[in-house]
Amino acid sequence: MGSAAIILFSGGIDSTTTLAIAIHEGHAPVALSFDYGQRHRYELIAAEKTLRQFPGCKHVVFQLDLTQMGGSALTGAIDVPKMRPLEDSTIPITYVPGRNLIFLSVAAALGETLEACDLYFGANVLDYSGYPDCRPAFIESVERTLNLGTRAGVGGKQFRIHAPLLQLTKAQIIRKGIELGVDYSSTHSCYDPDPGGLACGQCDSCRIRRKGFEEAGVPDPTRYLSR
Amino acid sequence: MGSAAIILFSGGIDSTTTLAIAIHEGHAPVALSFDYGQRHRYELIAAEKTLRQFPGCKHVVFQLDLTQMGGSALTGAIDVPKMRPLEDSTIPITYVPGRNLIFLSVAAALGETLEACDLYFGANVLDYSGYPDCRPAFIESVERTLNLGTRAGVGGKQFRIHAPLLQLTKAQIIRKGIELGVDYSSTHSCYDPDPGGLACGQCDSCRIRRKGFEEAGVPDPTRYLSR
Numbered sequence: 125m126g127s128a129a130i131i132l133f134s135g136g137i138d139s140t141t142t143l144a145i146a147i148h149e150g151h152a153p154v155a156l157s158f159d160y161g162q163r164h165r166y167e168l169i170a171a172e173k174t175l176r177q178f179p180g181c182k183h184v185v186f187q188l189d190l191t192q193m194g195g196s197a198l199t200g201a202i203d204v205p206k207m208r209p210l211e212d213s214t215i216p217i218t219y220v221p222g223r224n225l226i227f228l229s230v231a232a233a234l235g236e237t238l239e240a241c242d243l244y245f246g247a248n249v250l251d252y253s254g255y256p257d258c259r260p261a262f263i264e265s266v267e268r269t270l271n272l273g274t275r276a277g278v279g280g281k282q283f284r285i286h287a288p289l290l291q292l293t294k295a296q297i298i299r300k301g302i303e304l305g306v307d308y309s310s311t312h313s314c315y316d317p318d319p320g321g322l323a324c325g326q327c328d329s330c331r332i333r334r335k336g337f338e339e340a341g342v343p344d345p346t347r348y349l350s351r
Numbered sequence: 352m353g354s355a356a357i358i359l360f361s362g363g364i365d366s367t368t369t370l371a372i373a374i375h376e377g378h379a380p381v382a383l384s385f386d387y388g389q390r391h392r393y394e395l396i397a398a399e400k401t402l403r404q405f406p407g408c409k410h411v412v413f414q415l416d417l418t419q420m421g422g423s424a425l426t427g428a429i430d431v432p433k434m435r436p437l438e439d440s441t442i443p444i445t446y447v448p449g450r451n452l453i454f455l456s457v458a459a460a461l462g463e464t465l466e467a468c469d470l471y472f473g474a475n476v477l478d479y480s481g482y483p484d485c486r487p488a489f490i491e492s493v494e495r496t497l498n499l500g501t502r503a504g505v506g507g508k509q510f511r512i513h514a515p516l517l518q519l520t521k522a523q524i525i526r527k528g529i530e531l532g533v534d535y536s537s538t539h540s541c542y543d544p545d546p547g548g549l550a551c552g553q554c555d556s557c558r559i560r561r562k563g564f565e566e567a568g569v570p571d572p573t574r575y576l577s578r
Contacts, residue, residue: 186419187416187419189414190460192411193460193461195460195463195464215502215506220460221460221463221464221501221502222456222457222459222460222463222501223460225456225460225496225497225500225501226453226456226457226460229452229453230420230449230453232448232452233420233422233447233448233450233452233453234420234448236422236449237420237421237422237448256499256500256502256504256505257500257501259500261499262496262499262500265492265496266500268492268496269452269489269493269495269496272483272486272489273452273483273484273486273489273492273493274448274449274484275442275446275448275483277483278483279442
């Protein structure tokens with residue numbers, strides 16, 4: 125196995141594909157999930173299941189309660205919007221203030237202690253759908269910041285944030301994963317699942333996912349509440 | 352009162368002075384402290400006491416357990432070094448991987464929800480003493496990152512990180528605070544206090560503090576274990 129890499133891992137399509145890419149690129153993977161008070165906490169169960177297909181992958185679940193902050197439908201009492209036009213480019217209420225920067229900072233901190241300077245982040249322009257913290261310029265700026273403000277960066281071990289899905293559509297991501305042997309059956313994307321983990325089928329994330337499988341010509345393994 | 356500002360507030364000399372400056376500059380202050388598993392958790396009690404002199408200042412204590420990460424004498428089982436030469440410019444073992452970036456990210460996230468885009472951060476070149484995440488280039492890079500990756504930044508409300516102590520010596524910081532009416536008697540700096548909050552007098556932080564009071568010609572109110 126090559127050097128260790130940290131993969132931000134929610135257990136969805138994007139982060140699972142990103143994990144497969146990190147392994148394909150020769151890294152010893154450490155999947156980092158966050159228990160942050162998300163409404164869709166079911167994703168942590170899905171993450172655990174999905175990881176079974178990657179033997180040797182370490183899993184770290186970091187406790188970081190973002191409900192202390194409020195301000196998002198994903199962590200608060202605000203309802204997750206359903207059937208929102210996907211072409212609406214305003215920032216949706218499911219945006220969690222500062223989330224990706226906080227997650228990348230924690231990933232880098234963990235990376236320092238594990239001597240893993242390669243960070244994999246499954247952001248993509250499609251998923252961006254208005255999220256400012258998935259933009260390429262943001263990701264580059266975080267990378268620069270990490271190399272200025274960490275022992276590793278200053279010591280000459282450059283942090284690198286890999287965002288291999290950035291320019292891919294959901295269908296291309298799924299095809300890429302299938303090519304790498306990924307089994308998507310346990311992955312979870314829904315922002316508002318029922319307690320048993322059935323997907324709502326109506327939030328942005330469900331609809332982008334369903335459309336992705338359709339366009340990829342791959343059977344959608346998701347168990348939806350409504351079809 | 353002017354617009355709200357978030358002040359990273361540990362309850363030490365630097366953050367207390369920074370808070371006084373933020374108020375002097377017309378902001379409605381929100382002091383943000385972190386309960387992060389620090390060995391010197393006594394600082395949170397000191398922070399609470401110190402804030403009594405700033406009526407109207409809100410206090411948020413954010414729970415974020417950095418012991419999940421390890422890798423530092425401030426959050427782990429590693430001993431805090433005593434009587435380390437202060438001119439040693441290597442990164443000390445009290446460095447907490449990623450801490451200031453994580454703290455600034457949380458401050459920005461809180462700032463978004465409170466519509467407070469002014470963040471005050473009491474970093475200074477003296478306290479830097481080898482910490483990469485107190486460097487001016489790092490702070491500028493974080494500010495840039497925040498404006499690229501947040502709803503507020505993208506929406507045209509620029510985040511600004513104020514670091515008014517950056518170029519001051521500890522003695523200058525203390526004189527500045529005295530000028531603004533700060534009472535330092537409850538502030539706490541020690542990395543390794545006894546359970547009652549007595550300062551060890553020997554860690555980097557104690558010695559920089561003591562030297563600061565001496566050079567400022569201000570009586571040192573600290574209760575030390577040993578003198």
